[in-house]
Amino acid sequence: MLRLRMSVEDIARTRLAAPGxxxxxxxxxxxxxxxxxxxxxxxxxxxxxxxxxxxxxxLVPARGDVPLFLAPEMVDDLEExxxxxxxxxxxxxxxxVTVGRGTRPSAWxxxxxxGRTQARHELGxxxxxxxxxxxxxxxxxxxxxxxxxxxxxxxxIAAEGIATMLNSLHPAIRxxxxxxxxxxxxxxxxxxxxxxxxVMPSVWPRPGVALDWSQPTLVYPIPYxxxxxxxxxxYDGARAALGGTRATVLQTLVDEHTTTSLARAVALSPxxxxxxxxxxxxAGLVVSQRRGKAMxxxxxxxxxxxxxxxxxxxxxx
Numbered sequence: 001m002l003r004l005r006m007s008v009e010d011i012a013r014t015r016l017a018a019p020g021x022x023x024x025x026x027x028x029x030x031x032x033x034x035x036x037x038x039x040x041x042x043x044x045x046x047x048x049x050x051x052x053x054x055x056x057x058x059l060v061p062a063r064g065d066v067p068l069f070l071a072p073e074m075v076d077d078l079e080e081x082x083x084x085x086x087x088x089x090x091x092x093x094x095x096x097v098t099v100g101r102g103t104r105p106s107a108w109x110x111x112x113x114x115g116r117t118q119a120r121h122e123l124g125x126x127x128x129x130x131x132x133x134x135x136x137x138x139x140x141x142x143x144x145x146x147x148x149x150x151x152x153x154x155x156x157i158a159a160e161g162i163a164t165m166l167n168s169l170h171p172a173i174r175x176x177x178x179x180x181x182x183x184x185x186x187x188x189x190x191x192x193x194x195x196x197x198x199v200m201p202s203v204w205p206r207p208g209v210a211l212d213w214s215q216p217t218l219v220y221p222i223p224y225x226x227x228x229x230x231x232x233x234x235y236d237g238a239r240a241a242l243g244g245t246r247a248t249v250l251q252t253l254v255d256e257h258t259t260t261s262l263a264r265a266v267a268l269s270p271x272x273x274x275x276x277x278x279x280x281x282x283a284g285l286v287v288s289q290r291r292g293k294a295m296x297x298x299x300x301x302x303x304x305x306x307x308x309x310x311x312x313x314x315x316x317x
Contacts, residue, residue: 013196022071026204037227052129067096090115225284229305
């Protein structure tokens, strides 16, 4: 568990930010997760990885932390990012690439860790190929998803405050009594000491904290509901992502339903209807409120966006 201790000054300096090319290595992990929205976008666009990008897979593990030197802080220009990465001291590359690995690195990785010019050149070639063939074709949808998520969080801060925003980012992130807890393999207490916190949505499938950047940065996964709403998945896409029954439940909740009436409408048992509504609630698509003895379910704005997209842009009446 990583515990970030935040003073009033830290809270005052907490801000939202859009990711830049720091997404390159973490998107590589997303491509390896079956069911991840970024992977589905990639497969529908090209589904093929360029041969020249192969060197990157020797550096980025399928799970766990990515080498941070591959994720330059707040850089949007590809050539600038490549220049920063190629200028990384060999000692840092060696420390970040070999940590936690039980297998011997390849000859090319060993050359990179020694600072060999040819190895650095090949790393730049791999980054360009991956960016041009994977990231660039998906950039417009990715930008739309990130923009929608940041807009949602901005409204949330205005209406409910920073504490509520932090507590709703991910189940592994919790704010309480001046401490932001991030569940993970690292066990440490860190005082932000007035530096503030940058909060950044990402395609990375799990939360993480970059402490070595100029401003400590909390990276959290973009919620599934945002992906569904902004990629215009349509009913077939929602069905594939949520499952047929759950997609039907989502469509049915255009109108408010109690658990009992929802069960009747979709021909389920009350317990199954309740379980599906709970899953959709955890995804941010449904809100449930108790009214007397009944639990009433309805769509959130994000849930309504998903249903609207599935109906070709027609807002349900």
